[in-house]
Amino acid sequence: MIRKDKSENMRHSNLIEICDLNSHYASRQVLFDIRFGIPHRQITVIMGMSGCGKTTLLRHLIGLKRTSPGEILVEGQDLGGFDEDGMQAYRRRIGVLFQSGALFNSMTVEENIAVPLKVHTRLSHETIQIMALIKLNFLGLAEFGGFMPSQLSGGMRKRAALARALAMDPEILFVDEPSSGLDPITAAGLDLLLLELRDTLGMTIIVVTHELESAFRISDLLVVMDRGRILAVGSPDEIQKSEDVRVKQFLRREADTVEADTADYLSRLMGKGIVRSEQ
Amino acid sequence: MTHLVQSLGAFALSQLAYLGRLGLFFVFVIRGIIRPPTKFMAVVKQIHFIGTKSFFVIGFTAAFTGMVLGLQGYYTLAKFGSEGLLGSGVALSLIRELGPVLSALMVTGRAGSAMCAEIGIMRIDDQIDALECMAIDPFAYLITPKLLASLICLPLLTAFCDVVGIYGGYVIGVDLLGVSPGAYLDGVEHSVVWKDVTMGIVKSLCFAVIMIWICTYKGFYAGIDAGSFGPEEVSQATTDAVVLSSVSILAGDYVVTSILL
Numbered sequence: 212m213i214r215k216d217k218s219e220n221m222r223h224s225n226l227i228e229i230c231d232l233n234s235h236y237a238s239r240q241v242l243f244d245i246r247f248g249i250p251h252r253q254i255t256v257i258m259g260m261s262g263c264g265k266t267t268l269l270r271h272l273i274g275l276k277r278t279s280p281g282e283i284l285v286e287g288q289d290l291g292g293f294d295e296d297g298m299q300a301y302r303r304r305i306g307v308l309f310q311s312g313a314l315f316n317s318m319t320v321e322e323n324i325a326v327p328l329k330v331h332t333r334l335s336h337e338t339i340q341i342m343a344l345i346k347l348n349f350l351g352l353a354e355f356g357g358f359m360p361s362q363l364s365g366g367m368r369k370r371a372a373l374a375r376a377l378a379m380d381p382e383i384l385f386v387d388e389p390s391s392g393l394d395p396i397t398a399a400g401l402d403l404l405l406l407e408l409r410d411t412l413g414m415t416i417i418v419v420t421h422e423l424e425s426a427f428r429i430s431d432l433l434v435v436m437d438r439g440r441i442l443a444v445g446s447p448d449e450i451q452k453s454e455d456v457r458v459k460q461f462l463r464r465e466a467d468t469v470e471a472d473t474a475d476y477l478s479r480l481m482g483k484g485i486v487r488s489e490q
Numbered sequence: 491m492t493h494l495v496q497s498l499g500a501f502a503l504s505q506l507a508y509l510g511r512l513g514l515f516f517v518f519v520i521r522g523i524i525r526p527p528t529k530f531m532a533v534v535k536q537i538h539f540i541g542t543k544s545f546f547v548i549g550f551t552a553a554f555t556g557m558v559l560g561l562q563g564y565y566t567l568a569k570f571g572s573e574g575l576l577g578s579g580v581a582l583s584l585i586r587e588l589g590p591v592l593s594a595l596m597v598t599g600r601a602g603s604a605m606c607a608e609i610g611i612m613r614i615d616d617q618i619d620a621l622e623c624m625a626i627d628p629f630a631y632l633i634t635p636k637l638l639a640s641l642i643c644l645p646l647l648t649a650f651c652d653v654v655g656i657y658g659g660y661v662i663g664v665d666l667l668g669v670s671p672g673a674y675l676d677g678v679e680h681s682v683v684w685k686d687v688t689m690g691i692v693k694s695l696c697f698a699v700i701m702i703w704i705c706t707y708k709g710f711y712a713g714i715d716a717g718s719f720g721p722e723e724v725s726q727a728t729t730d731a732v733v734l735s736s737v738s739i740l741a742g743d744y745v746v747t748s749i750l751l
Contacts, residue, residue, distance in 0.1 A: 309620060313615055327625075327626065330624070
């Protein structure tokens, strides 16, 4: 694994350190000894095939899934050891853009953005409106504040959800599959927004995606996952040069061949030959 | 044999976990009363949804129930020459039993199912997770206003149901079947005591808690037992919520009656 030997040196420069994290759904293990660091003020992209455990890892990082062996250290403090107040304090430092957007359907876009401001600040209604408008303006949605989420396109919904995630000016932004369901131009626009957030506000951004173009366009650090394990951690250049077979396969977008057991089973079932995996 | 014991053990553990979740859920909702965010506007919004929008449904239900009670009561009492007691019969039936129960069942069917579906959709669309990630207590933000609004609305709807039902009985008994209006109203006035009214209020408060507890719980944890979160789980949760709430309201009615009588 690339950079494995450097992990100790990185320990102090990283905002978040994931140490031997394992995760289970019931009796099924989905993450195996995950270990890497997330640096300050950079964009870390966690990529891998669908079902490789990226979103589960993200859920651990935002504190939605807590019971697993291993540690997630945020500035040296174990996320799993946070009490309720500690977790609330951590969550006030983060913003999360969910894959679905997760906008509240019964509220307008502006009201959605105002939710965290209303709950966590004592600002007047007018000030909250202005702040929501600033966020909408930043994301190019100034005219759509009064719209309901269902009246927006997929890309606009994502941007509105991003505006809500940015409402409290978070220090860390987590983004789950920003490009999913979007056309390439809209997806590229969203990528540019993330780069702008890093460059202008110095935000630490963690993106989970399986879109290669997007990952290489925005990342400072790439983490490649496969079947619940880390395959490689490194800069985009380092990942491009990786000699790992699975990383190469992922970068070349090659499909998995049918495994021997499955092929035999299908052959018997269908009574004819079927493609076999490379031995 | 071992398999049977294992299955029983697994079932017992899952039921224990279910009851534990149910209990903790209620504790978190109650805790939400004193925790931020402030809920005044959210409660007002829920009062409109639970109370105002149930007004006509309860009115119709109460009117026809009162009319049926008037009709049935009149012919039963007529056999003993006691038509004059019709007012007492209708009023006591409604104030003690039918008013709180019917109001609760109608609100469960109209608002409880909607609340369950709304929260269930929020669950499958990550909206509840989004609230948590914004450091907002989802119990205090989503459920507590509904509980407070129900505690305000249900006694008022019950009182409205009682009044409309008694008037429905009056229309049938007095206007249609010829019972003396004085006898009807006198029966209402002299047979109903304050204890009957408080029993109705206590019942409606208990039913409000039961309805909100079950309906919102089912929505909040839609699909958690199945381990999958999709539209099917929300529809199943909504059905379960209405059935379980209705049965619990009827069972709760017996318990409260036996305690208060």
